Amino acid sequence: MASKLYVGTRKGLFILVRKNGGWDIDETKFLGEPVSAVYSDGQTTLAALDLGHFGPKLWRREGDGEWQEMRVPTFPKKPDDADDDPHPWSVGRIWNINPAGKDGAFWAGTMPGGLFRSDDNGATWTLNDALWMMPDRRKWMGVAGGEQPGLSSVLVDPKNADKLTIGVSCAGIWQTEDGGVSWTNIGDGFDNEYMPPDQRHDPIAQDIHQIAHCKAHPEVIWCQHHSRIYRSTDYGMTWSPLESAKPSGFGFAVVAHPQDPDVAWFVPAIKDEQRFPVDAKVVVSRTRDGGKTFDVLDRGLPARHAYDLVYRHALDVDATGMQLAFGSTSGGLWISADGGEIWTAPDCRLPPVACVRFELA
């Protein structure tokens, strides 16, 4: 079980450790600054900052050493013939940092939709040109809270690191089989309810809040879509709606059990402009049968007058599939050691939570 938890918030990074049967804040870093993404495998820790004035930043720590600032991903000079590009050629936010299946290699998903790769442990980053230069990228739409598309999810096939599946808010799901040389927009079966009738089923018009795959069975992918929850058993080519999700099918975050392809967790909210927990009661929904039925898990979670919303990267599960954690826009943080049956809250009142990540073993 993971024994360290990284929580990125509107006002800094909080590092919790598990001891004496509970969790407590052991370290703080970047206090006062927004932390938009974090990753740690124990040896390398990367934290992205979203400085309001001075732009996105990236810091790295090796082991227990000093934090050092790295070069951030940047876009190349915008060509003269790209004046009609609706999206800025400047990184607005580093939204997630993902291991690329090779030592020292990472993929970073950003706003306005650029995918960047590092092969030197996060020190330098290169834009994936093939995805960014696609003519279809200009059809991508902005994500809530900003006008820029956001590359919300990056799934690297554990059996083939050249196979990537990415989710974009809002531009559907894109897949490469050749390490990012070429990309295909996939995803039959989606229905984006807020689009015009002739575009509701178009794969590029899908509002993919987040996707997560089962690491042992990467052909199984779960999708928290804007309209509802979907599941695919063919690497994202086709999707089935899971209509029995309760108390609602709306939310932002999803995590998949690392070994059991039938198990996934979600944090539901009222759809869709209101965006707070159904009946102002924080719950986690879990399926253990591939999405046929859902359990509503609430032991230890606020039962009344709770308006916590959980963002895309603010829910995580560790490598055992038993330990989960999530943080909310109200600064709530809850951790479970038994697959979500019982939740406990560390003794803290945090700033709004953007991301929660267990340290990888």
Next chain:
Amino acid sequence: MPTVFFTSQLARFIDAPTVVAPGDTLDAVLGNVFSDHPQLKGYILDDQGAIRRHVAVFIDGMQVRDRTNLSVALNDKSEIHIFQALSGG
């Protein structure tokens, strides 16, 4: 030569001393400053070399309004002040 003053707020992240740098335009002076302090560039300019939206640059008391065209002429005694624009919460 022109002098460039940076907001003390930057000191929370990066060394940003007051510097005297050669150049007869804002672009040239900043280019010389950033060649000595490369990490500082991304704090002030975005990926396309424009002044970041929430950074304010003043030349001899006048705010630079055009964030993309930095070819503003300077004189030998120009003072450039770089602040964070008012925002946040």
